Amino acid sequence: MDTLIKPFREALESLDRVQAESLFQRALGQHTPLEAVEQVVVPALEQIGTAWHEGSVALSQVYMSGRFCEALVDRVLPPSDPDRKHQPRSAIVVLSDYHDLGKRIVYSVMRASGFEIFDYGRMDVDALVERVMTDRLRVLLISVLILPSALKVKEVCAQLKARGADVKVVVGGAPFLFDDQLWNEVGADAMGQSASDAVAIVERWMGEMQ
Amino acid sequence: MNTPTMNSMQRTLTALGQKEPDQVPLFLLTTLHGAKELNLTIEDYFSRAEHVVEGQMRLRQKYRSDCLYAFFHASIETEAWGGTTIFLPDGPPLCGAPAIQRPQDIDTLQVPQVVTCAPLAKVLATIRALKQRVGDTVPIVGVAISPFSLPVMQMGFHAYLELIYEQPERFEKLMQANEAFTVAWANAQLEAGATAICYFDPVASSTIVPRELYQRTGMRVAQRTISQIKGPTATHLASGRGLGLAEDIMSTGTAVIGVSAQEDLAQWKQIAAGRINLLGNLNGVEMRRWTPQQAQDHVKTAIAKAARGGGFILGDNHGEIPWQVSEEVLLAIGDAVQRWGRYPLSWVADEHATEPA
Numbered sequence: 001m002d003t004l005i006k007p008f009r010e011a012l013e014s015l016d017r018v019q020a021e022s023l024f025q026r027a028l029g030q031h032t033p034l035e036a037v038e039q040v041v042v043p044a045l046e047q048i049g050t051a052w053h054e055g056s057v058a059l060s061q062v063y064m065s066g067r068f069c070e071a072l073v074d075r076v077l078p079p080s081d082p083d084r085k086h087q088p089r090s091a092i093v094v095l096s097d098y099h100d101l102g103k104r105i106v107y108s109v110m111r112a113s114g115f116e117i118f119d120y121g122r123m124d125v126d127a128l129v130e131r132v133m134t135d136r137l138r139v140l141l142i143s144v145l146i147l148p149s150a151l152k153v154k155e156v157c158a159q160l161k162a163r164g165a166d167v168k169v170v171v172g173g174a175p176f177l178f179d180d181q182l183w184n185e186v187g188a189d190a191m192g193q194s195a196s197d198a199v200a201i202v203e204r205w206m207g208e209m210q
Numbered sequence: 211m212n213t214p215t216m217n218s219m220q221r222t223l224t225a226l227g228q229k230e231p232d233q234v235p236l237f238l239l240t241t242l243h244g245a246k247e248l249n250l251t252i253e254d255y256f257s258r259a260e261h262v263v264e265g266q267m268r269l270r271q272k273y274r275s276d277c278l279y280a281f282f283h284a285s286i287e288t289e290a291w292g293g294t295t296i297f298l299p300d301g302p303p304l305c306g307a308p309a310i311q312r313p314q315d316i317d318t319l320q321v322p323q324v325v326t327c328a329p330l331a332k333v334l335a336t337i338r339a340l341k342q343r344v345g346d347t348v349p350i351v352g353v354a355i356s357p358f359s360l361p362v363m364q365m366g367f368h369a370y371l372e373l374i375y376e377q378p379e380r381f382e383k384l385m386q387a388n389e390a391f392t393v394a395w396a397n398a399q400l401e402a403g404a405t406a407i408c409y410f411d412p413v414a415s416s417t418i419v420p421r422e423l424y425q426r427t428g429m430r431v432a433q434r435t436i437s438q439i440k441g442p443t444a445t446h447l448a449s450g451r452g453l454g455l456a457e458d459i460m461s462t463g464t465a466v467i468g469v470s471a472q473e474d475l476a477q478w479k480q481i482a483a484g485r486i487n488l489l490g491n492l493n494g495v496e497m498r499r500w501t502p503q504q505a506q507d508h509v510k511t512a513i514a515k516a517a518r519g520g521g522f523i524l525g526d527n528h529g530e531i532p533w534q535v536s537e538e539v540l541l542a543i544g545d546a547v548q549r550w551g552r553y554p555l556s557w558v559a560d561e562h563a564t565e566p567a
């Protein structure tokens with residue numbers, strides 16, 4: 001299976017959908033859908049995420065790859081499939097911001113990695129806190145682009161703590177990439193430098209929560 | 211320490227001529243801080259040209275910047291295309307719903323007339339008034355979003371990326387419309403008195419699209435557009451990375467490149483080799499929590515890496531200082547330039563400067 005990862009990744013980066021589809025079918029011929037996702041799609045997306053963080057892959061490639069893989073995985077692992085990962089209740093949101101590309105990328109990569117996750121769209125602080133409490137979330141992913149929105153994560157975390165929510169918060173977006181102390185300052189539990197980072201963080205928390 | 215002998219225009223032009231002026235020019239690109247100076251909300255501040263003129267004059271006086279910045283906010287250009295602006299109390303105004311709702315809307319897109327567009331007229335009035343106040347002593351920087359980056363606001367980021375990859379003909383159609391607009395808008399600002407145009411092109415950066423795609427698309431757009439702008443341009447990738455595209459960006463004919471805080475100014479200096487001028491690269495996001503000492507350290511580092519021989523303007527890495535950056539830090543940056551930016555920069559060792567702690 002390892003031999004498929006590199007060509008699959010290269011096909012994704014160059015947006016060669018025919019080749020990516022063919023490689024995925026080859027993986028499906030040898031393994032269950034979940035194994036094909038976990039052993040080919042997830043590692044390829046992880047590598048693309050790392051390459052983006054290192055500067056050798058562009059955001060457009062990350063977005064288009066995630067979108068393609070999300071559709072691919074949905075086909076073989078529909079949202080109701082019991083093989084989808086048993087996971088903590090999770091949601092992703094754009095906080096007080098109108099830039100949703102980052103959220104779309106993380107959402108796609110999470111789903112392409114076998115996760116089911118609520119998409120809250122765009123919300124402000126108070127409404128978000130209410131929704132997290134109502135949905136009894138265990139993991140909240142917050143995406144922002146501008147600094148004022150990043151600073152509002154502090155209010156979200158403080159309100160959730162005051163209400164005793166048993167939820168972990170992971171943040172991502174440009175302000176956190178340009179100031180590596182910011183996520184800690186606003187009271188988040190972790191910061192994802194890429195979409196695949198978010199997957200790894202949630203995977204880690206899943207283990208801790210069991 | 212020598213006393214400054216040049217005015218801001220002389221200082222800037224000398225630096226842009228790849229020579230050493232009296233001191234390193236500082237382009238402290240403050241926009242929102244003007245509202246603080248006038249004790250107005252950000253929305254009120256940008257509602258009248260008079261406010262921005264007064265704000266810019268006060269900011270320059272206070273922080274000793276070497277330019278006046280006629281930038282209101284990026285979404286003002288999308289207002290010309292039928293879009294709206296959402297004002298925040300503590301941050302840059304944002305775009306409302308995209309004017310291009312579906313890719314097929316591009317087929318019937320009409321290029322707006324700059325002269326009849328009220329929001330743009332406000333910017334032009336600002337430039338004229340600033341020019342009246344300072345004449346040729348201070349550079350006035352106008353702004354035009356590149357035709358290649360404007361669609362992020364016109365139609366939304368994800369929809370635009372899908373257009374680039376999946377509908378190349380419609381993409382070309384949109385570029386034609388945007389190029390006509392950007393050229394007219396940039397030239398109107400130059401006619402009003404702007405000295406140069408900041409050509410914001412974040413999508414061009416290798417952070418956003420791969421180089422091969424940029425070479426086929428945004429680079430050609432920039433070559434066509436910049437060649438029609440009747441004045442110097444500074445290409446700004448708004449924090450995005452550009453080192454891998456240095457030759458491509460230089461091929462567009464631009465005079466200056468805005469450098470990301472994620473890149474090494476010394477490396478840029480080496481690659482530029484006198485062929486393009488550098489602007490940057492103080493980290494605006496981190497700046498919010500700097501102490502005055504840290505501000506000084508970062509200014510020193512940037513100067514040490516890129517200022518020798520001219521060809522360098524000190525500024526932030528994004529093209530706009532965040533609202534949250536304190537007066538104390540902005541004053542410290544000006545102080546540091548006065549102290550460490552006087553040529554011949556004899557304090558700078560030949561070796562690369564060390565990073566501040």
